[in-house]
Amino acid sequence: MTPDRAGDRLDKVLANALPDLSRARLKSLIEAGAVSTEGATIREPARPVKPGQVVMVRVQPDVEASPQAQEIPLDVVYEDMDLIVVNKQPGLVVHPAPGSPDMTLVNALLAHCGDSLSGIGGVKRPGIVHRLDKDTSGLMVAAKSDAAHAGLSAMFAAHDMDRGYRAVTWGVPSPPQGRIDGAIGRNPHDRQRMAIVSRGGKDAVTHYAVEQRFGLAAALVGCRLETGRTHQIRVHLASRGHGLVGDPLYGRAPRGARAQLPSLAVGFPRQALHAWLLGFRHPVTGRNLRFEADIPGDMKDLLRALGYHTSG
Numbered sequence: 098m099t100p101d102r103a104g105d106r107l108d109k110v111l112a113n114a115l116p117d118l119s120r121a122r123l124k125s126l127i128e129a130g131a132v133s134t135e136g137a138t139i140r141e142p143a144r145p146v147k148p149g150q151v152v153m154v155r156v157q158p159d160v161e162a163s164p165q166a167q168e169i170p171l172d173v174v175y176e177d178m179d180l181i182v183v184n185k186q187p188g189l190v191v192h193p194a195p196g197s198p199d200m201t202l203v204n205a206l207l208a209h210c211g212d213s214l215s216g217i218g219g220v221k222r223p224g225i226v227h228r229l230d231k232d233t234s235g236l237m238v239a240a241k242s243d244a245a246h247a248g249l250s251a252m253f254a255a256h257d258m259d260r261g262y263r264a265v266t267w268g269v270p271s272p273p274q275g276r277i278d279g280a281i282g283r284n285p286h287d288r289q290r291m292a293i294v295s296r297g298g299k300d301a302v303t304h305y306a307v308e309q310r311f312g313l314a315a316a317l318v319g320c321r322l323e324t325g326r327t328h329q330i331r332v333h334l335a336s337r338g339h340g341l342v343g344d345p346l347y348g349r350a351p352r353g354a355r356a357q358l359p360s361l362a363v364g365f366p367r368q369a370l371h372a373w374l375l376g377f378r379h380p381v382t383g384r385n386l387r388f389e390a391d392i393p394g395d396m397k398d399l400l401r402a403l404g405y406h407t408s409g
Contacts (some may be wrong), residue, residue, distance in 0.1 A: 101216050107132070108142040111154065117154070117383075131155045137224075164221065167236050169205035174236065177179070179245035180212065180382045181224075182238045184390040187367050191219055191228040192309030206239055207328040218250075225326060226250050234393045235262070235372025248380020253325060262320040263308070263392060265325045265362075265399060266339040267350045274306035277333040282325040290327040292347050293336050301326040303333040311403040313373055314341060314357040329366060343401070344368035361402040369396055 108127060112388045124142045126132055132139050144151070144174040153297060171185070172184040183202070188267055190197040193204070206224060215242050224239035226249040240246035252258050282298030284290040302323035309317040316339075320330050331347045340348035343365035351386050376387040392400070 098199070102205065104145045106142065107139060107144045107146055107152070110146050111152065114195070115154065123154070126154060127301055151269065158242055164201070164203050164207060164223075165199065166211075167200060167206050167210035169200065169202075171205050171209055172390075174390065175386070177353035178213075179242045179248070179379070180240055181206070181352075182236060182375065182386075184222055185237050185372075185392065187232050187234040187395065190231045192225055195352065199232075202237070202239075210241055214239075217243060218246045225262070227253050230331075230368070230370075231326065232367035233370045233372065234390075234396075235370075236375035237389055238375060238377070241338055242381070245380045249377070252380070256323055256325070258376070259374065259387070260322045260325070260372065263371050263396075264320060264334065265320050265331060265369035265403070266316050266318050267314070267342060267348065268339045269310050269313060270305060270307055270318060270334070270337055270339050271401070275304075277303045277305065277337065279333060279336060281329060281332055291326070291332050293332060298325055300324060301329050302335065303330055305334070309405060311405075312322075312357060315403055316346035317400065321397055330370060332363050341370055343370040344370075355368060359402040360380065361399055365399055367395075369399060371396055382390045387398050396401055 108120055108124045111123045112118070114398060115123065127138070128140055129141045130138050130140060132152060132154050134150055139152070172186065173181060174184050175182040184287070185202060188200045191203065193199060193201050203221070203223060203225065210224070214223045218226070224241060224246065226240055226246060227237065229235060229237055238249060238251050279293035279301060281301045281369065282292050282293040282294040282299030285294070304321045304323070306319050307316050308319050318334070322329065328347070331341055331344055335344075335347035342362055348368060371392050373390050375389070376385070378385055
């Protein structure tokens with residue numbers, strides 16, 4: 098320890114020296130007997146350090162917890178020996194993460210597929226090759242075999258899939274169709290959000306087309322992805338001033354829009370985004386597959402309230 102740290106608490110000194118470990122984590126390591134000096138174990142986090150004292154910290158790697166099978170209803174669109182396509186309901190998290198340790202799509206797939214999913218693609222994300230945000234609904238494919246996992250992963254990496262989305266935006270994008278090209282990375286001012294960034298982001302391209310206008314206040318917009326970045330459609334449309342209705346991160350309503358729209362739109366509880374189309378080549382059989390999923394009930398109610406109408 099450096100002389101200027103002499104007399105400070107051990108856990109505080111270690112937290113300064115080891116920024117990758119939180120002070121709470123270091124305190125638990127000390128109390129667990131994982132910290133020593135000159136061959137003697139230290140178990141007192143508040144123990145003052147001495148000038149020149151050498152302290153050893155043994156950090157064991159975290160062990161991934163295996164998700165458990167849980168009976169959660171799934172809308173299965175297609176399934177064979179190698180893969181499964183589901184129409185994910187809004188509100189369902191894809192894989193376990195801090196804050197959502199269970200009741201995820203992975204838990205549901207483990208219950209539905211049984212041992213066929215075990216070990217495919219890792220412990221926490223078995224079979225998962227892409228994801229949708231928790232509150233985005235629509236089509237997802239998961240692998241049930243190693244061959245399918247490798248093939249699907251390669252297709253997503255090469256952007257060799259047809260993916261279509263429908264979104265309800267605040268305002269009407271202009272021009273009514275176009276291409277949004279902007280690299281996406283973490284917002285430097287808010288790590289919970291993504292943003293179009295000039296450095297350090299990943300290339301992202303979204304093609305959009307207005308399918309129906311609701312005055313000047315909102316629109317139904319179709320989107321096709323060349324890439325698949327975190328929050329891509331949400332960030333790209335918001336960058337043009339047309340965030341998604343209901344989006345808590347990027348969907349702020351334009352000035353005056355709230356007064357022009359029904360209360361259902363103003364209070365819509367999730368981002369109005371649905372993955373309605375998924376097309377790809379079967380990674381094992383080579384057969385071309387294409388799936389469509391109708392817009393879910395809550396978005397239909399929203400569109401009806403806005404005045405949606407079909408042609409013909």
